[in-house]
Amino acid sequence: xxxxxxxxVLAVGGTEIPAxxxxxxAQNHPADNPDQAWSEAARALAIKSMLLAEADxxxxxxxxxxxxxxxxxxxxxxxxxxxLEQEVAIPTADDETCRRYFKQHSDQFSSPALxxxxxxxxxxxQDDQKRYAQAELSAIDxxxxxxxxxxxxxxxxxxxxxxxxxxxxxxxxxxxxxxxVDEFETFLFNLEPGQLCPVPVKTxxxxxxxxxxxxxxxxxxxxxxxxxxxxxxxxxASWRRAVAQYITILASKTKVEGVDLAGANGPLVQ
Numbered sequence: 001x002x003x004x005x006x007x008x009v010l011a012v013g014g015t016e017i018p019a020x021x022x023x024x025x026a027q028n029h030p031a032d033n034p035d036q037a038w039s040e041a042a043r044a045l046a047i048k049s050m051l052l053a054e055a056d057x058x059x060x061x062x063x064x065x066x067x068x069x070x071x072x073x074x075x076x077x078x079x080x081x082x083x084l085e086q087e088v089a090i091p092t093a094d095d096e097t098c099r100r101y102f103k104q105h106s107d108q109f110s111s112p113a114l115x116x117x118x119x120x121x122x123x124x125x126q127d128d129q130k131r132y133a134q135a136e137l138s139a140i141d142x143x144x145x146x147x148x149x150x151x152x153x154x155x156x157x158x159x160x161x162x163x164x165x166x167x168x169x170x171x172x173x174x175x176x177x178x179x180x181v182d183e184f185e186t187f188l189f190n191l192e193p194g195q196l197c198p199v200p201v202k203t204x205x206x207x208x209x210x211x212x213x214x215x216x217x218x219x220x221x222x223x224x225x226x227x228x229x230x231x232x233x234x235x236x237a238s239w240r241r242a243v244a245q246y247i248t249i250l251a252s253k254t255k256v257e258g259v260d261l262a263g264a265n266g267p268l269v270q
Contacts, residue, residue, distance in 0.1 A: 009257060009258050010022060010042050010045065010046060010257065010258035010259055011255075011256070011257040011258060012046050012049040012050050012053070012254060012255075012256050012257075013049075013050070013053055013254050013255060013256075014255065015049065017042075017045050017046070017049060021045060022038060022041050022042050022045060023038075023041075025041035025042075025044060025045050026038050026040075026041035028041070028044075029041050029044065039259070042258060042259045043259050043260075043261065046256055046258075046259045046261060047247060047261065048076070048080070050247070050250050050251065050254050050256070051080045051083060051084075051247075051250070052076055052079060052080065053254070054083060054087075054250055055079045055080065055082070055083045058083065058086070058087075060079050060082050060083050060086065061079070061082075062075035062076070062078040062079045062082070063078055063081075063082050064078070065077075065078045065081050065082075084243060084246070087246060088239070088242045088243055088246050089242070090235060090238050090239050090242055091235075091238055092231075092235065093230070093231040093234035093235050093238070095227075097234060098223075098227055098230045098231050098234065099223060101230055101234060102223050102226065102227075102230060106220050109220060109221045109226045110218045110219060110220045110221065111218050111219050111221060112176040112177050112218050113176070113177070113189070113215065113216065113217055113218040114174040114175065114176050114215070114216040114218075115174070115175050115188055115189060115191075115212055115213065115214075115215050115216075116171075116172075116173065116174055116175075116212070116213030116214045116215075117171075117172045117173070117174075117175045117188050117210065117211070117212060117213065118153065118157065118165075118169065118170040118171045118172060118210070118211045118213065119157075119161070119163065119165070119170050119172060119184075119208045119209060119210045119211070120139070120142060120153075120156060120157045120160055120161040120163075120166075120170055120208065120209040121161050121162045121163040121205060121206050121207075121208055122135035122136075122138045122139050122160070122161075122162065122206050122207045122208075122209075123135070123162035123163075123205060123206040124206045124207065126202075126204055132202075132206070132207070135206050135207040136200050136202070136207045138160075138207070139200035139207040139208070139209050140200055142156055142160065142209050143196065143197075143198065143199070143200065143209055146196055146209070147196070147198075150196065153169070153170065153196075153211055154169035154170065155169075157169050157170030158170075162206065170211075171213075174216070175188060177189075181203045181204065181205070183201055183202060183203045184201055184203055184208060184210065187199075187201045187210055188210055188212055191210070191211075191212035192212065193212055193213060193214055193215050194211075194212065194213065195211070195212050196209075196210075196211045197209070197210040197211070197212075247261070248261075
């Protein structure tokens with residue numbers, strides 16, 4: 001605990017929140033430095049205290065509520081959930097709103113492009129300069145040969161590749177975005193179907209000779225397939241905005257000392 005933290009007083013509606021409680025809550029707020037974790041913990045406890053005071057005012061009792069893992073919420077957390085459900089109205093995302101979002105963000109609902117890939121791997125650790133340089137020279141030799149005799153790719157892969165795919169003539173199957181290392185993916189997705197990469201491709205696994213196969217373009221998924229996902233997202237976003245506004249209103253009516261609640265994003269309670 002820093003000196004500034006020791007000196008700070010956190011109080012909500014005239015009730016002080018002890019430093020020990022803030023220190024305990026800070027464990028739930030990983031941050032780059034202790035002061036940031038302390039500030040986030042203080043803000044979370046201030047919001048929680050303010051919401052519980054409002055639940056007291058409205059005589060809200062703790063209902064039995066389970067989280068997504070089937071665990072019963074603690075009484076204070078259950079009371080806050082009940083308070084928000086009672087006081088915060090969330091509009092339902094209707095079909096028209098969902099369709100409008102779908103049209104504006106159609107790129108988010110596309111299946112990824114796929115490329116059939118084959119390669120010949122000359123394995124070498126990057127920190128072994130001599131072996132890595134030899135692997136690169138071997139890859140250059142193979143590329144030179146394949147430019148003259150492209151039909152030899154399968155045989156060379158079976159004979160030379162250090163990858164288990166050698167048993168399939170170097171065939172890796174269909175590759176989508178994020179399924180391989182960045183360097184490999186960058187070159188692969190910029191090749192035309194059937195094209196041999198004209199340069200060796202260096203990765204942490206070694207040096208690759210890459211050949212692209214058939215390309216399958218990504219397709220936009222039908223609206224019906226993603227409608228539930230869009231509705232859930234829009235309603236979640238609406239809920240967060242509404243809760244943030246509700247907290248802002250409560251904060252304007254409550255004397256809060258020791259923390260700035262401006263810009264609250266929602267009920268920061270555990």
